[in-house]
Amino acid sequence: MDFSWTADQEQAHEAAARFAxxxxxxHDPGADRERWRACxxxxxxxxTLPPEHGGLGGDAVSAARIFEGMGYGADRTGLLFGxxxxxxxxxxxxxxxxxxxxxxxxxxGLCSGDLIGAFASTEPGAGSDAGGISCRAVADGxxxxxxxxxxxxTNAVQADVFLVTVxxxxxxxxxxxxxxxxxxxxxxxxxxxxxxxxxxxEASLADVVLDxxxxxxxxxxxxxxxxxRTAMEWERALVLAPQLGAMRRQVERAVQHxxxxxxxxxxxxxxxxxxxxxxxxxxxxxxxxxLLYRAAWALDRGAEAPFFGALAKLxxxxxxxxxxxxxxxxxxxxxxxxxxxxxxxxxxxVGTLIHSGTSDxxxxxxxxLLGL
Numbered sequence: 202m203d204f205s206w207t208a209d210q211e212q213a214h215e216a217a218a219r220f221a222x223x224x225x226x227x228h229d230p231g232a233d234r235e236r237w238r239a240c241x242x243x244x245x246x247x248x249t250l251p252p253e254h255g256g257l258g259g260d261a262v263s264a265a266r267i268f269e270g271m272g273y274g275a276d277r278t279g280l281l282f283g284x285x286x287x288x289x290x291x292x293x294x295x296x297x298x299x300x301x302x303x304x305x306x307x308x309x310g311l312c313s314g315d316l317i318g319a320f321a322s323t324e325p326g327a328g329s330d331a332g333g334i335s336c337r338a339v340a341d342g343x344x345x346x347x348x349x350x351x352x353x354x355t356n357a358v359q360a361d362v363f364l365v366t367v368x369x370x371x372x373x374x375x376x377x378x379x380x381x382x383x384x385x386x387x388x389x390x391x392x393x394x395x396x397x398x399x400x401x402x403e404a405s406l407a408d409v410v411l412d413x414x415x416x417x418x419x420x421x422x423x424x425x426x427x428x429x430r431t432a433m434e435w436e437r438a439l440v441l442a443p444q445l446g447a448m449r450r451q452v453e454r455a456v457q458h459x460x461x462x463x464x465x466x467x468x469x470x471x472x473x474x475x476x477x478x479x480x481x482x483x484x485x486x487x488x489x490x491x492l493l494y495r496a497a498w499a500l501d502r503g504a505e506a507p508f509f510g511a512l513a514k515l516x517x518x519x520x521x522x523x524x525x526x527x528x529x530x531x532x533x534x535x536x537x538x539x540x541x542x543x544x545x546x547x548x549x550x551v552g553t554l555i556h557s558g559t560s561d562x563x564x565x566x567x568x569x570l571l572g573l
Contacts, residue, residue: 210263214270221274233403234359236280241314245284250292254304255312261497265442272446276542278549279403281443286355289439290432291318291364297431298422307362319360320432321351321409338367344415351409358395358405361385366425378425381416389414400548436557438496438510441517447546448486448521451528455479458532478527485520492516508570515563521550
């Protein structure tokens with residue numbers, strides 16, 4: 202097994218970290234659209250998409266390495282989470298399952314940053330239980346009429362186009378689902394007020410109401426279950442790559458602080474309670490990194506990766522919360538203030554325990570894939 206990076210991957214990783222320090226160094230939520238376009242110009246929105254539609258045609262492992270660099274250089278990971286949600290849960294299912302016309306119409310705008318996409322699947326009564334969605338689409342001539350509500354939609358506040366999972370034939374259960382591409386200005390579609398969250402605030406959340414929204418049949422992706430599965434497979438595997446960079450930044454900051462901060466006449470690094478805490482942070486980081494890149498490796502080989510994606514998302518989210526909390530505690534009272542980034546890192550990390558499947562749901566997924 203080869204754990205080395207190519208020269209191109211390392212160069213891209215370092216360029217991503219430099220870009221993030223320069224462009225994402227502060228976390229003003231009001232600048233999302235401008236920063237989104239800047240990230241699109243850098244290539245974040247097009248890393249793995251086809252060149253014929255404006256993409257860079259890269260592989261999943263290299264894309265994860267770039268997102269890791271971004272998380273290392275940025276102050277917060279909310280915007281990077283939103284960018285990843287578009288790339289993995291909107292653009293990728295469209296690339297895999299969309300028609301040629303749909304791809305020609307939507308993918309170039311997603312790649313360039315002219316369009317922002319949102320995946321609308323969760324409902325008030327159905328989250329990871331995709332088979333329980335109640336949003337209905339009824340055929341009417343050459344259109345589908347959609348009625349329902351989608352909840353906690355990432356990127357909804359800024360989104361120009363939504364990839365919406367709907368139920369067409371309830372008698373077939375999850376086999377009766379479809380995906381629909383719906384533009385924001387379609388009559389009957391309403392994006393409600395932003396939902397205030399504890400962290401990941403730049404990845405704006407809002408509910409989306411669909412009140413007899415008429416959608417042409419040309420915007421239909423017929424196999425909704427396949428759309429959902431692809432979205433979850435790629436998003437769970439890769440959306441937390443920025444957290445690897447954030448955890449690395451946290452370890453380095455903790456080491457520096459432990460060496461320079463003195464108590465009782467010696468650096469606190471000399472106290473085993475502190476040094477062991479930092480050792481645990483490093484172990485979590487390396488474990489999460491191996492699992493995430495293992496999932497990316499599987500995706501690059503065309504293998505189905507629901508197991509490795511779920512494992513990577515579970516391990517990385519829980520490692521991030523534990524390590525950011527440890528980093529805060531190592532800094533003592535100053536770590537609890539807004540003057541240092543630990544409290545913001547921790548708030549962002551808590552959100553990763555919920556998005557794309559909670560830890561409890563992912564354990565159920567893994568158990569099921571193990572035949573339990």
